[in-house]
Amino acid sequence: MSQDLRSGLVELTSRLIQFPSVNPPGYTVNIASFIRDWLGNLGFSSEFREYAKDKPNVIAKVGRGRPVLILNGHMDVVPPGDESRWAYSPFSGKVVEGRIYGRGATDMKGGLAVIMMVFTELAPIIEKRGSGTLILSATADEETGGHPGVEALVRDGVLIGDAAIVAEPSGSHRYYIGEKGLCQVKLVTRGRPAHGSLPILGDNAIMRLVRAIGKAEELINEFNRGIKLPSELMDAIRNSAEVYLEAARASGLNLTLSDFERVVGTVSFNPGVVRGGSKINMVPDYAELELDMRVPPGVSPSQVINYLRSGLSGAADVEVLDTSEPNYTSPNESIARLVHEGIERVLGTTPKPIIVTGATDGRYFRARGIPTVVYGPGELAMAHAYNEYVTVDDLFRTHDVMVYVVRRFFGIEG
Structure with a gap:
C-alpha cells in the first residue's frame, strides 16, 4: 500500500x-x-x-x-x-x-x-x-x-x-x-384495582408480573438445556467466548469462559423495561415487562415465544415486539x-x-x-x-x- x-x-x-x-x-x-x-x-x-x-x-x-x-x-x-x-x-x-x-x-x-x-x-x-x-x-x-x-x-x-x-x-x-437472532416480547399481567389501604380487596398486577418474570426465567433456563447447536459452529462459539472474556477481564469483571459460552450458545434473558401502576395508594390493575432475548443459531424466535406462551398460560400474556432469525x-x-x-x-x-x-x-x-x-x-x-x-x-x-x-x-x- x-x-x-x-x-x-x-x-x-x-x-x-x-x-x-x-x-x-x-x-x-x-x-x-x-x-x-x-x-x-x-x-x-x-x-x-x-x-x-x-x-x-x-x-x-x-x-x-x-x-x-x-x-x-x-x-x-x-x-x-x-x-x-x-x-x-x-x-x-x-x-x-x-x-x-x-x-x-x-x-x-x-x-x-x-x-x-x-x-x-x-x-x-x-x-x-x-x-x-x-x-x-x-x-x-x-x-x-x-x-x-x-x-x-x-x-x-x-x-x-x-x-x-x-x-x-x-x-x-x-x-x-x-x-444471534432477536426475540423481544412484552409480558402483560392484569389485576383488579382497589384502595391501597385495603389491598386485600384488589389483585395486584405488579405482584403478578414479578411472579411471571421469575417463571419466564425458569422457562428459558429449561429451554436452554434442550438446545442443540450446529456442530460446524462449535469452534466459532468458543472463539467468541474467548473474545468476550478478554474484554470482560480488561474491564475488571470476574467471569469465566463457560459464562460466555453460555451467553453465545443459549437464549439470553434481559428484562429491560417495567411499567405498572398509576398511583402509590392504588392497587395496580395493569403491569408489563419488555423482555429482550438473543437467540443462537439452531433456534428460531418462534420456538422461544411458543415455549413462553405455553409455560405462562394463565399467568401472563406474551406479545411479540420484534424478532429476527x-x-x-x-x-x-x-x-x-x-x-x-x-x-x-x-x-x-x-x-x-x-x-x-x-x-x-x-x-x-x-x-x-x-x-x-x-x-x-x-x-x-x-x-x-x-x-x-x-x-x-x-x-x-x-x-x-x-x-x-x-x-x-x-x-x-x-
Whole structure:
C-alpha cells in the first residue's frame, strides 16, 4: 500500500466522520452526496436508492456477469451522548497518535472508508478483465434496523450477489460468520384495582408480573438445556467466548469462559423495561415487562415465544415486539475461507471466526442465501462508546486483507 493510499485512507475516514449522520433521525443526504461526488471525481458513476425520505443509499457497480461480490457499509451512526465527555469533538475526525477519533470511527466510518478505497483501486482491473461484478453499497438506517437500507435493497434485487463482505468492526485479525437472532416480547399481567389501604380487596398486577418474570426465567433456563447447536459452529462459539472474556477481564469483571459460552450458545434473558401502576395508594390493575432475548443459531424466535406462551398460560400474556432469525455463513463457504486465508497470508496470524451476540445488516444478505462475512477495522468494544476511535494501523491492515480477498475472489493475480 503506497504512502499516497495510506494518507488518502486516513483523510477519507476523517472526512466521513465529519458528517454527523446521527440516527435518529438517520438522514444520510449529506454523507451520501459526498460519497457520490467522491466516486464521481475518480470516474465512477453511482446511483441513489431511497426508501425513506432523506435516507438515500449509494450504489456503485463495475464489471459484468458473475461472480458478484458486494462490499457493504452503513453511513448512519448512533448519537454522541454527552459531548462534554469526549476528549475531542465527536464529529471532528481528529487524528491523534495513530488514532482517528469521532462518533462512527469504529462503527463504521472506518470500514466504509476501507471498502470505498478498495472499490476504486480494483474496479478498473475488474472492469477491464470482465471477470465478474463488484458492487459498493453505502447504506442507510442500520442503527435502527436497516429497513429502508439493506433490507429494502435486497428485497428489491438491487443487492444480490454470490457473496458479501460487511465492513463492520471485527478487528483486522478476526472475522464474523454469524450472529444471534432477536426475540423481544412484552409480558402483560392484569389485576383488579382497589384502595391501597385495603389491598386485600384488589389483585395486584405488579405482584403478578414479578411472579411471571421469575417463571419466564425458569422457562428459558429449561429451554436452554434442550438446545442443540450446529456442530460446524462449535469452534466459532468458543472463539467468541474467548473474545468476550478478554474484554470482560480488561474491564475488571470476574467471569469465566463457560459464562460466555453460555451467553453465545443459549437464549439470553434481559428484562429491560417495567411499567405498572398509576398511583402509590392504588392497587395496580395493569403491569408489563419488555423482555429482550438473543437467540443462537439452531433456534428460531418462534420456538422461544411458543415455549413462553405455553409455560405462562394463565399467568401472563406474551406479545411479540420484534424478532429476527439467527443466521450464519458456514466457515467452509468460499468467501469465509478467502477472508481466513487473507488474514493468514497478509497479516501472518491465524484468525478465528466469531459469532456475535448483536445484529448487523449481514442478516439480510444471509436471509437471501448470500454467503456473508463481517470483516472491518475497529474493535467492537469501541462501538457506541465515548471517545470512539479507530486506529490507523487497523485501517491499513484491513484494507490490505480486503484487497487480497477481492483479488482472489475475481481470480486477479498480483
